[in-house]
Amino acid sequence: MFRPLTLNRINKNGVCAVKEFNNNGICRLTSTNVLKKKINLDILRSAIEKEFKNQNYPDTLSLAEIKNKRIVNLIEGILDSEYIKNFFSQLEQTNDCGPVSLLPLQGNIMRNCFSGPQCGKHGWHRDAEKEYKIEYCSKLMETKRYVFGKLSIALQFNNDYGGNIDIIPNSFSASSYYSRKIKILKKITSKLLSKNLFKGVNPLNNTEWLGDSFYKIFDPQSLNVKPLEVICFDPRIEHRGTPHSPMAWNHLKSKNDDLIIKKNTLSNTNHLPFELNKYMIYFHFGSEDGLVSNLCGRRDLDTYSNEIGTLQEQIDNLKLFNEIFPNSKRIFKNALKKVDLAMGI
Numbered sequence: 536m537f538r539p540l541t542l543n544r545i546n547k548n549g550v551c552a553v554k555e556f557n558n559n560g561i562c563r564l565t566s567t568n569v570l571k572k573k574i575n576l577d578i579l580r581s582a583i584e585k586e587f588k589n590q591n592y593p594d595t596l597s598l599a600e601i602k603n604k605r606i607v608n609l610i611e612g613i614l615d616s617e618y619i620k621n622f623f624s625q626l627e628q629t630n631d632c633g634p635v636s637l638l639p640l641q642g643n644i645m646r647n648c649f650s651g652p653q654c655g656k657h658g659w660h661r662d663a664e665k666e667y668k669i670e671y672c673s674k675l676m677e678t679k680r681y682v683f684g685k686l687s688i689a690l691q692f693n694n695d696y697g698g699n700i701d702i703i704p705n706s707f708s709a710s711s712y713y714s715r716k717i718k719i720l721k722k723i724t725s726k727l728l729s730k731n732l733f734k735g736v737n738p739l740n741n742t743e744w745l746g747d748s749f750y751k752i753f754d755p756q757s758l759n760v761k762p763l764e765v766i767c768f769d770p771r772i773e774h775r776g777t778p779h780s781p782m783a784w785n786h787l788k789s790k791n792d793d794l795i796i797k798k799n800t801l802s803n804t805n806h807l808p809f810e811l812n813k814y815m816i817y818f819h820f821g822s823e824d825g826l827v828s829n830l831c832g833r834r835d836l837d838t839y840s841n842e843i844g845t846l847q848e849q850i851d852n853l854k855l856f857n858e859i860f861p862n863s864k865r866i867f868k869n870a871l872k873k874v875d876l877a878m879g880i
């Protein structure tokens with residue numbers, strides 16, 4: 536884990552959060568002190584683990600497919616917050632971007648998702664990578680009306696076993712693709728990590744992390760907020776899931792030899808101590824132009840129509856979109872129409 540990132544202080548009118556979000560692409564929206572009801576973290580984590588088990592351990596779950604309604608109620612309770620609503624209103628005023636609201640996201644709860652330098656992956660990316668490659672999206676991203684990002688709630692602290700994300704603070708830029716330096720380094724480290732060129736050279740026997748550690752020249756920082764605090768980040772900031780430290784990984788492997796990171800998810804974790812599981816809750820939020828750009832970026836994927844089905848199911852069935860954030864439905868409906876128009880169908 537890198538040194539912790541310092542985030543803005545919380546104020547109810549959302550002014551500090553909007554300033555931080557527009558300048559740095561990441562900010563804190565709520566602290567646990569402002570939750571209307573106290574939430575027992577262990578009970579929520581246990582209920583989520585049971586739900587994943589009952590559904591045969593998928594990588595992620597959509598809130599609309601969760602059978603245990605207590606989990607859904609608790610998550611809705613965290614998000615039904617004046618702090619978050621005021622943040623959206625403040626963004627609307629500051630950026631003059633039309634309504635901003637909570638938006639659906641395919642995998643709302645991610646279980647044990649990590650970047651895996653120990654498995655040949657550095658994991659650094661920007662969620663907007665596909666959008667930068669589409670001219671229509673690039674133009675939207677250059678305007679203040681493009682407001683988009685992820686709301687995130689961690690259910691653990693970040694530490695040697697991971698638990699949140701790492702970011703490169705200075706990488707946030709509204710309009711350019713990568714800074715050249717990051718792009719070149721990513722290419723080099725991908726090669727080094729996949730070929731494992733340092734094997735047998737490094738006396739610490741943590742060869743894979745050595746390739747990954749080149750990123751230290753960009754002064755990355757780790758997010759370490761309290762469990763249940765809500766933060767948000769823009770898709771144009773370079774980030775990754777905090778990986779296990781070499782020592783923590785060796786410890787896990789000594790107890791469970793068949794652990795492996797596949798597609799950024801730690802597999803075969805059924806026998807790990809429960810407290811070492813990582814759970815992250817995510818939603819999207821944004822303006823209509825932000826969502827249009829995001830969907831245009833995903834429209835060529837084979838999975839696109841399935842994704843839209845999942846998002847629509849959340850929009851139709853969750854109290855979050857029917858009552859708590861009433862602007863979401865209209866933003867979603869208008870964005871879907873605009874995407875078809877923009878992409879020529």
Ligand SMILES: [Fe+2]
Pocket residue numbers: 660661662774
């Ligand atoms: Fe990401």
